Amino acid sequence: xxxxxxxxxxxxxxxxxxxxxxxxxxxxxxxxxxxxxxxxxxxxxxxxxxxxxxxxxxxxxxxxxxxxxxxxxxxxxxxxxxxxxxxxxxxxxxxxxxxxxxxxxxxxxxxxxxxxxxxxxxxxxxxxxxxxxxxxxxxxxxxxxxxxxxxxxxxxxxxxxxxxxxxxxxxxxxxxxxxxxxxxxxxxxxxxxxxxxxxxxxxxxxxxxxxxxxxxxxxxxxxxxxxxxxxxxxxxxxxxxxxxxxxxxxxxxxxxxxxxxxxxxxxxxxxxxxxxxxxxxxxxxxxxxxxxxxxxxxxxxxxxxxxxxxxxxxxxxxxxxxxxxxxx
Amino acid sequence: xxxxxxxxxxxxxxxxxxxxxxxxxxxxxxxxxxxxxxxxxxxxxxxxxxxxxxxxxxxxxxxxxxxxxxxxxxxxxxxxxxxxxxxxxxxxxxxxxxxxxxxxxxxxxxxxxxxxxxxxxxxxxxxxxxxxxxxxxxxxxxxxxxxxxxxxxxxxxxxxxxxxxxxxxxxxxxxxxxxxxxxxxxxxxxxxxxxxxxxxxxxxxxxxxxxxxxxxxxxxxxxxxxxxxxxxxxxxxxxxxxxxxxxxxxxxxxxxxxxxxxxxxxxxxxxxxxxxxxxxxxxxxxxxxxxxxxxxxxxxxxxxxxxxxxxxxxxxxxxxxxxxxxxxxxxxxxxxxxxxxxxxxxxxxxxxxxxxxxxxxxxxxxxxxxxxxxxxxxxxxxxxxxxxxxxxxxxxxxxxxxxxxxxxxxxxxxxxxxxxxxxxxxxxxxxxxxxxxxxxxxxxxxxxxxxxxxxxxxxxxxxxxxxxxxxxxxxxxxxxxxxxxxxxxxxxxxxxxxxxxxxxxxxxxxxxxxxxxxxxxxxxxxxxxxxxxxxxxxxxxxxxxxxxxxxxxxx
Numbered sequence: 005x006x007x008x009x010x011x012x013x014x015x016x017x018x019x020x021x022x023x024x025x026x027x028x029x030x031x032x033x034x035x036x037x038x039x040x041x042x043x044x045x046x047x048x049x050x051x052x053x054x055x056x057x058x059x060x061x062x063x064x065x066x067x068x069x070x071x072x073x074x075x076x077x078x079x080x081x082x083x084x085x086x087x088x089x090x091x092x093x094x095x096x097x098x099x100x101x102x103x104x105x106x107x108x109x110x111x112x113x114x115x116x117x118x119x120x121x122x123x124x125x126x127x128x129x130x131x132x133x134x135x136x137x138x139x140x141x142x143x144x145x146x147x148x149x150x151x152x153x154x155x156x157x158x159x160x161x162x163x164x165x166x167x168x169x170x171x172x173x174x175x176x177x178x179x180x181x182x183x184x185x186x187x188x189x190x191x192x193x194x195x196x197x198x199x200x201x202x203x204x205x206x207x208x209x210x211x212x213x214x215x216x217x218x219x220x221x222x223x224x225x226x227x228x229x230x231x232x233x234x235x236x237x238x239x240x241x242x243x244x245x246x247x248x249x250x251x252x253x254x255x256x257x258x259x260x261x262x263x264x265x266x267x268x269x270x271x272x273x274x275x276x277x278x279x280x281x282x283x284x285x286x287x288x289x290x291x292x293x294x295x296x297x298x299x300x301x302x303x304x305x306x307x308x309x310x311x312x313x314x315x316x317x318x319x320x321x322x323x324x325x326x327x328x329x330x331x332x
Numbered sequence: 333x334x335x336x337x338x339x340x341x342x343x344x345x346x347x348x349x350x351x352x353x354x355x356x357x358x359x360x361x362x363x364x365x366x367x368x369x370x371x372x373x374x375x376x377x378x379x380x381x382x383x384x385x386x387x388x389x390x391x392x393x394x395x396x397x398x399x400x401x402x403x404x405x406x407x408x409x410x411x412x413x414x415x416x417x418x419x420x421x422x423x424x425x426x427x428x429x430x431x432x433x434x435x436x437x438x439x440x441x442x443x444x445x446x447x448x449x450x451x452x453x454x455x456x457x458x459x460x461x462x463x464x465x466x467x468x469x470x471x472x473x474x475x476x477x478x479x480x481x482x483x484x485x486x487x488x489x490x491x492x493x494x495x496x497x498x499x500x501x502x503x504x505x506x507x508x509x510x511x512x513x514x515x516x517x518x519x520x521x522x523x524x525x526x527x528x529x530x531x532x533x534x535x536x537x538x539x540x541x542x543x544x545x546x547x548x549x550x551x552x553x554x555x556x557x558x559x560x561x562x563x564x565x566x567x568x569x570x571x572x573x574x575x576x577x578x579x580x581x582x583x584x585x586x587x588x589x590x591x592x593x594x595x596x597x598x599x600x601x602x603x604x605x606x607x608x609x610x611x612x613x614x615x616x617x618x619x620x621x622x623x624x625x626x627x628x629x630x631x632x633x634x635x636x637x638x639x640x641x642x643x644x645x646x647x648x649x650x651x652x653x654x655x656x657x658x659x660x661x662x663x664x665x666x667x668x669x670x671x672x673x674x675x676x677x678x679x680x681x682x683x684x685x686x687x688x689x690x691x692x693x694x695x696x697x698x699x700x701x702x703x704x705x706x707x708x709x710x711x712x713x714x715x716x717x718x719x720x721x722x723x724x725x726x727x728x729x730x731x732x733x734x735x736x737x738x739x740x741x742x743x744x745x746x747x748x749x750x751x752x753x754x755x756x757x758x759x760x761x762x763x764x765x766x767x768x769x770x771x772x773x774x775x776x777x778x779x780x781x782x783x784x785x786x787x788x789x790x791x792x793x794x795x796x797x798x799x800x801x802x803x804x805x806x807x808x809x810x811x812x813x814x815x816x817x818x819x820x821x822x823x824x825x826x827x828x829x830x831x832x833x834x835x836x837x838x839x840x841x842x843x844x845x846x847x848x849x850x851x852x853x854x855x856x857x858x859x860x861x862x863x864x865x866x867x868x869x870x871x872x873x874x875x876x877x878x879x880x881x882x883x884x885x886x887x
Contacts, residue, residue: 151865164853168849175846311720
């Protein structure tokens with residue numbers, strides 16, 4: 005087991021080197037770079053140096069005067085020591101900016117993750133228990149609608165109904181206008197209120213796949229021999245489903261959920277941007293748009309690590325939860 | 333699972349007549365699934381809507397529509413004339429300073445003045461603010477005993493006629509100075525508007541009309557023509573010629589058009605003058621074409637502005653749904669229904685092209701990796717892992733802004749977008765194909781195939797790939813929906829399809845303006861519903877296909 009995990013981690017490290025290399029190369033290709041805009045801005049100031057002089061100076065200051073490959077290794081050499089430099093757009097250390105925004109994303113993802121579990125698993129099981137019944141059809145259709153809903157469209161509808169027509173929530177942002185005057189508890193409630201629509205959006209858009217996954221697995225379990233045995237020996241249907249079937253269904257579900265745990269930190273770029281929640285997704289969106297290489301590199305590396313970690317956790321959990329599986 | 337269906341059967345097997353072919357079985361199971369049928373119908377409708385509808389609709393996707401809008405526009409300006417206007421007589425050239433001297437003379441009451449060029453002029457009042465200017469030559473003679481002078485003194489005018497000559501006198505106490513006078517000009521605070529733009533009034537006309545108005549007469553004769561004066565008040569009058577046609581309008585206001593090429597008729601000016609006197613804010617005027625326009629009169633100090641509602645051609649933005657535009661128009665005045673149809677073509681096209689590219693790359697890479705195994709498999713799969721690790725949306729965004737910089741044309745952008753999405757997306761297919769082939773490779777029928785000496789190529793493409801096809805079809809159908817969603821999200825963020833090409837996502841992009849989101853629901857709801865329906869339909873079909881291909885899950 006240890007050997008397996010160690011091997012996976014080593015492979016992951018190699019993968020990360022290539023991933024960051026590709027991303028760094030693409031980022032450097034971005035012609036509307038941050039430096040160019042900045043130089044143009046500075047050159048228009050009265051009594052300033054020319055655009056070209058600024059370009060040379062800024063390129064040197066931001067470490068862009070070396071080639072792509074050299075630049076990558078310079079970045080990587082610092083990155084392995086945990087130095088990600090300063091964000092150009094935010095004018096503060098990348099890690100500081102990251103730690104100030106990540107918890108918004110985490111809160112958002114965690115809330116929708118919990119809601120998802122609470123909705124999807126009971127619904128999936130209910131659908132599987134009565135396959136091809138009305139319940140099954142309704143749940144299947146709802147799940148598929150959730151999967152098919154474009155998040156931006158659903159978010160817009162929510163905004164239109166709840167923010168504009170009913171006026172219950174603000175259109176944008178994480179805090180209200182009077183946030184500073186509220187008591188500490190009031191501040192938290194204010195933020196929670198601003199999270200409601202994004203959480204609903206994220207939940208509805210992603211609940212479908214977990215619902216269907218639960219249904220499929222439950223069906224598979226219900227068709228297995230030991231369930232037939234349980235029924236044959238005269239157990240009540242509730243006991244069959246809730247004890248024998250449900251526990252076995254949990255194996256793949258826990259594996260899947262374990263794999264998505266790291267994803268709670270990765271932020272929801274589109275949803276956060278739509279509601280202007282200052283989480284990691286919205287922050288990175290702005291950075292990508294501005295060509296802020298240090299922050300984007302960090303974000304991409306972070307996301308890649310989360311993906312790899314998710315896969316690793318899923319594989320390990322698979323073996324841990326189900327003793328029939330042997331890792332090799 | 334599928335291999336069961338592949339089992340060979342004798343030609344005269346009794347079961348053969350009853351058993352359907354595997355393909356037919358799948359089709360039968362598929363068509364028994366109601367949701368799948370619904371999905372199929374929706375997709376067919378979408379295709380008809382996008383491709384047939386786009387061909388039938390009379391508008392193109394980038395046709396801009398115009399509408400006429402009533403806009404208040406400045407039409408004319410009116411002011412009271414406070415300066416003295418000088419209308420010189422024929423063949424008289426007045427000195428340059430005559431105007432300023434005249435004003436001085438009128439305000440001081442000293443009616444005789446000498447210009448810089450040493451010419452003497454005198455003014456003789458003939459009405460309220462109306463003077464006749466005479467050029468004077470001092471006369472030594474004392475004419476104080478002539479009848480003309482006595483009459484003039486009685487009438488309190490300073491001009492008289494004697495010996496066939498006009499004389500002007502200036503009384504200073506008992507001292508009277510006489511001048512021999514020649515009419516030089518008429519000075520007044522009136523404007524004359526001819527009825528026809530090119531009419532030029534002779535001096536006598538100005539002179540006689542003003543005299544007649546001062547005397548309150550209704551007939552005036554100029555050069556043998558008789559004109560009728562209808563006075564509105566002291567200072568304005570309409571003048572008709574002998575045939576009773578309007579000839580000119582005299583007024584104490586300057587009324588000028590501010591619109592180029594518009595000649596204001598006397599009749600219009602008369603209406604304006606009356607409106608100003610009546611202190612109304614709006615008035616109507618019927619022009620010669622019979623158009624009855626409404627005008628607005630605005631006063632600012634002594635300046636009056638006449639504005640009118642004018643029809644102006646403007647781009648028909650955000651027009652509400654109507655007969656002509658069943659879904660309305662967008663921010664650029666383009667018909668939304670046409671854009672939805674053309675956008676549907678692009679969205680569907682991108683979906684299919686991307687899935688085809690993904691299948692091509694995925695099947696080759698996955699097939700090779702799975703079949704050969706060993707280091708080939710390891711290498712290829714690590715490559716797949718690398719691409720799998722790259723967060724897709726930020727990458728699309730970076731590539732989108734690179735395309736922005738190079739100003740890639742809207743059409744080329746569509747193809748590039750296909751390539752970009754498929755380069756990221758093929759890894760899923762490669763993993764499925766590899767996984768399937770790895771397990772199939774170990775099965776007996778493959779051992780048999782190898783034992784019979786079939787070539788590698790044939791083994792892969794004739795025996796392995798067909799067994800993977802069911803999963804591929806399911807994955808591709810569901811993938812179509814995902815790709816349409818991805819493209820819509822990118823276009824929504826403004827990084828996918830760009831104006832003038834349309835896509836469903838870029839139509840919804842309009843909601844980034846909260847005003848549009850609030851007030852023009854018809855702009856974004858239909859596009860969103862179309863995306864939802866299409867993706868949903870692909871998912872229904874994919875779901876139905878999976879159930880149909882995998883009978884083990886049934887019942």
